[in-house]
Amino acid sequence: MTAEQLDDAVNTQARESSSKRLGQILMEKAYIDRADLEKVVCNQVEELIYSLLSWETGPFKFYENQYPTEEEITVNISVENAILEGYRRIDELNRIKEALPDFNSVLAISATPTERKSSISLNTEEWNLLSLVDGNRTIEEIVQVAPLSRMDTLRKLAALKLAGLVNTSGKKEQPTDHLQAMVDRVSQLMEEYLEIRSKPRETEDAAKTEKRKPKEKTTVESISQNIRSRLTESDLAPNSVEEDN
Numbered sequence: 001m002t003a004e005q006l007d008d009a010v011n012t013q014a015r016e017s018s019s020k021r022l023g024q025i026l027m028e029k030a031y032i033d034r035a036d037l038e039k040v041v042c043n044q045v046e047e048l049i050y051s052l053l054s055w056e057t058g059p060f061k062f063y064e065n066q067y068p069t070e071e072e073i074t075v076n077i078s079v080e081n082a083i084l085e086g087y088r089r090i091d092e093l094n095r096i097k098e099a100l101p102d103f104n105s106v107l108a109i110s111a112t113p114t115e116r117k118s119s120i121s122l123n124t125e126e127w128n129l130l131s132l133v134d135g136n137r138t139i140e141e142i143v144q145v146a147p148l149s150r151m152d153t154l155r156k157l158a159a160l161k162l163a164g165l166v167n168t169s170g171k172k173e174q175p176t177d178h179l180q181a182m183v184d185r186v187s188q189l190m191e192e193y194l195e196i197r198s199k200p201r202e203t204e205d206a207a208k209t210e211k212r213k214p215k216e217k218t219t220v221e222s223i224s225q226n227i228r229s230r231l232t233e234s235d236l237a238p239n240s241v242e243e244d245n
Helices: 003-015 022-028 034-053 079-099 124-130 139-145 150-162 176-212 219-230
Strands: 105-109 166-171
Touching: 003 022, 022 034, 034 079, 034 150, 079 150, 105 139, 124 150, 139 150, 150 166
Parallel strands: none
Antiparallel strands: 105 166
């Protein structure tokens, strides 16, 4: 898939204000096939699992029998292999943290001493990654914008630092209060959304229950039947009432 095809699909999604996922639009335009989409989704899910395994602390919420969308998206992932790979990455991440101890640190290009002459050969990915080191971005920010996966980016940044091509130049303060407020807001929106989604189902169940109940007669009908039950046949005859002369 080319960059032009991806831009076309993104523009289609924005132009039609469609709720379709980008992957579905790409398949409809025949830019990718089902196998390509499943492979990408599988890789995305695996990366999420690996990132969760690296968490040491953090809040979470569990919603039982609730799903963010009505789509049924399944992937075939071996739980055992995912756990093993996750722990391999944790071990590698610990080694990376020896070179890059704080991901909030700003990376800058190292100045090469004039008396030092060296020739270092970098591949295309390393040059592209080095171009993102501008003395303003933190390690985490570079990871977010890099075209590589998180682990590949961290691995190459650590190698560049060990080679003396980049160095840390201070730490950027993170707006933790603002970030926490955003997390709380997203959590609140998710709860509201799931609550709204559950209401139609409750209404439908209530309607089915109400439909099974015997229909009650109105108050007027019940009063009329009560009066008729108390009258005799002669009372109901047309000429049963005599007028006084």
